[in-house]
Amino acid sequence: MTIPAEHIEALRALADPKSIVPEDAAGTHLEEWRGRWPGESPLILAPSATEELSRLMAEAYRRGVPMVPQGGHTGLVGGGSAKGEVIISTKRMRQVRDVSAEGFTMTLEAGITLQEAQELARKDDRLFPLSIGAEGTANIGGVLSTNAGGVHVLRYGNARDLVLGIEAVLPDGRIWKGLNQLRKNNTGYDLKHLFIGGEGTIGIITAAVLKTYPRPKEHVTAMLALPSPEHAVKLLSLAQARSGGQLGSFEVMNDGMLELVLHQFPDLPRPLETKSGTYVLMEFSSGQEGTLRETAEGILETAFEEELVIDGTVASSEAQAEALWTIRHNASEAMKKDPSPCVKADVSVPIAAIPEFLAKADAKVLEMEPGARIISFGHMGDGNIHYDILGPAEGPHDKWKARMAEFEHKVHDIVVELGGSISAEHGIGQLKRDELVTRKDPVEMDLMRTIKRSLDPKGLMNPGKLLNP
Amino acid sequence: MTIPAEHIEALRALADPKSIVPEDAAGTHLEEWRGRWPGESPLILAPSATEELSRLMAEAYRRGVPMVPQGGHTGLVGGGSAKGEVIISTKRMRQVRDVSAEGFTMTLEAGITLQEAQELARKDDRLFPLSIGAEGTANIGGVLSTNAGGVHVLRYGNARDLVLGIEAVLPDGRIWKGLNQLRKNNTGYDLKHLFIGGEGTIGIITAAVLKTYPRPKEHVTAMLALPSPEHAVKLLSLAQARSGGQLGSFEVMNDGMLELVLHQFPDLPRPLETKSGTYVLMEFSSGQEGTLRETAEGILETAFEEELVIDGTVASSEAQAEALWTIRHNASEAMKKDPSPCVKADVSVPIAAIPEFLAKADAKVLEMEPGARIISFGHMGDGNIHYDILGPAEGPHDKWKARMAEFEHKVHDIVVELGGSISAEHGIGQLKRDELVTRKDPVEMDLMRTIKRSLDPKGLMNPGKLLNP
Secondary structure, X not given: OOOOHHHHHHHHHHOOHHHEOOHHHOHHHHOOOOOOOOOEOOOEEOOOOHHHHHHHHHHHHHHOOOEEEEOOOOXXXXXXXXXXXXXXXXOOOOOEEEEEOOOOEEEEEOOOEHHHHHHHHHHOOEEOOOEOOOOOOOEHHHHHHOOOOEOOHHHHOOHHHHEEEEEEEOOOXXXXXXXXXXXXXXXXXXXXXXXXXXXXXXXXXXXXXXXXXXXXXXXXXXXXXXXXXXXXXXXHHHHHHHHOOOEEEEEEEEHHHHHHHHHHOOOOOOOOOOOOOEEEEEEEEEOOOOOHHXXXXXXXXXXXXXXXXXXXXXXXXXXXXXXXXHHHHOHHHHHHHOOOOEEEEEEEOOHHHHHHHHHHHHHHHHHHOOOOEEEEEEEHHHOEEEEEEEOOOOOOOHHHHHHHHHHHXXXXXXXXXXXXXXXXXXXXXXXXXXXXXXXXXXXHHHHHHHHHHHHOOOOOEOOOOOOOO | OXXXXXXXXXXXXXXXXXXXXXXHHOHHHHOOOOOOOOOEOOOEEOOOXXXXXXXXXXXXXXXXXXXXEEOOOOOOOOOOXXXXXXXXXXXXXXXXXXXXXXXXXXXXXXXXXXXXXXXXXXXOOEEOOOEOOOOXXXXXXXXXXOOOOEXXXXXXXXXXXXXXXXXXXXXXXXXXXXXXXXXXXXXXXXXXXHHXXXXXXXXXXXEEEEEXXXXXXXXXXXXXXXOXXXXXXXXXXXXXXXXXXXXXXXXXXXXXXXXXXXXXXXXXXXXXXXXXXXEEEEEEEEOOOOOHHHXXXXXXXXXXXXXXXXXXXXXXOHHHHHHHHHHHHOHHHHHHHOOOOEEXXXXXXXXXXXXXXXXXXXXXXXXXXXXXXXEEEEEHHHOEEEEEEEOOXXXXXXXHHHHHHHHHHHHHHHHHHOOOEOOOOOOOOOOOHHHHHHHOOHHHHHHHHHHHXXXXXXXXXXXXXXXXX
């Protein structure tokens, strides 16, 4: 794609000089962090305020200039990579517009990082519960546009569930002032849900009213060994019913993952003596002090009695809890350290179907490639499994590389058969755009195209992402 | 509006005879329950399955026949009343498609009543938390299309927050099979949020996957007298921070409401000796047994020490808790029994602004009409106040009647000034359609019209509701 030079010059002239990202700072805007989608752009704009962003978009729209919105550019599906479009970054929009501890809200501009948002909430003894690996770089505009998930969805929901209102700039530059702070506002279509998770295809989120929560006063973290994923489903149900909504995380991992992490990070102590096929990392949290540990231990006692669990450890300090979480957090890094390239499926199925999914997928993969190493882990409480496949330990991996797409496809077939989703939390972007058409209800695909056409009739916003052009 | 007879005959011929509501059963479909919007319709269709509904809508669409969707017809804003259109009722669509206790979901068709849905959940020791006055008649299709609120929003959210997926029939009869059971499914625009709260203007919801929750094992209910609404805001914040998410309801009422209810229902005992201007009815609930009462009493102790509360009673039995709730539940009935007609504003403001709203609205109303009786009550935890005004106790009320719209308008002015909403939970329908245009951000109004036009290009679905034709 080549945009005529006159258009680029006109946008350059309209922008505040500080809003033009110089060539030597273009790196992170063009390079995708895993090097998968090299970017290209004739102009990178980073306006510092909504009004300027609005003016620039209005001019680009008038001239028919395609735009790629960018947040922290930490996405995993190529949603923020440019192929010759003008990049519009919200990184310089960093105003804290309002914080209300009593109202349990924060109104933040798009360029504030997720970690900064968490810290802002903490100052008032509040919690902003969205938490993902990339939180130091990912920013509010990006995590909302991609409806990020993470480790606290079970209790607090996805990014979408943490938003009361948004301000967004439409493709033609008009500003929608939708910074609703209200818990209840029943006045028509709830339009924010089109922009949240819309991957920048119908406009750019410039600010949002986020919900905060009472900060938990106490945590109890446990790592458990279970006979099978079926037992994990039963344990999840028991823990939810008995904890009164105080179950915050319920992460499952297979032995493939635990052993790989312990192998790649030899300094990490093995958390449990017993080896089994299925491990669960669970965390309870409570706003009351004093009773949580008793509740958690009661649940685990029942779980042992009912033989849902065969071994387990409950962290007795913050440091021990941290050590247990480190195993989970090092999963991606451990896979990166392995020389074999990795098939990464980010899928969800109904919670009760997880055991069936794992059994069928494992059998299929090992039938296709007996030497494949299956690393499955994820947010079981949300039905979300990261199902990753490493090729045989011994290289060369050329043959394995050539078959990776086939493996992903087979795994997705099983997911769809069980009523699941081929993208639980990472989104569609470029990576899954073409596959989406073959997996989603055709009426829903058509509705999505209708919405896109009606809100971005010239097709200028993040072209080629989420939907076919 | 008159629909040519040939169209009506064609639809009649296409329908299963059992799906045509006979004239002698048309009553509840045509009469609005408060008698405010008398209905008129040449044909009332109540198909029993999605496929039939789809065929009928496709034929109506082809012929350009306008349609009014109807659920239990218990709405408060005239959203389900017909003015000559064909009525399409979902009351006969009553299949329970799936219930999963382990997955915490129920997949129900639109015609199941809200109360039936609650009971279904209870059978499995689950909770479906949506609860409104009309729950015995209101049905799932209706409460989703209007995004109903109720008394448990503080903890569980509005109807919108309790839905994982929907099945809907589009204006042209196509069926969108969106019965997603997944907690996480990040594959494009979340279209269900257009239909939920869309008031039947872009299609008809025929089934939904609803979330259920662990059933609370214990409740603690208290009625408190407070010096002022400011104290109530502080008490709410204290209770939220200290209860660890176990605050289920936080209802506020003024002395006008308490005295009116006690006057109209003389058998009800006065709950507290102390008279004050502000009362709070709060309920904690927990899935754990044994610790809740201690927590609640600790919070109330602090509240007394900090002089947030001047008198209070904690229910010591289910029956006592019920008696306290009866006062709240009898509010609407008490107003109906009063001979003076009532201005009813259903508004929300940010929680911290509630005291300012009440002070300004009360002052304005009493300045305009010193004899007016102000009955304010509502879901303070959601920022939602039902601000009702009865005329002077002594009639005749002709002069009062003539000024009712003016009073509502002045109250709404104050709401909007404080960043609030003129419809917190009842919706727009016919009642607030014209006012909405003057109150909502014009860009948002335009976005809503764009969505409506793109999904219902012939303008056949529930014409004149929510948006101007």
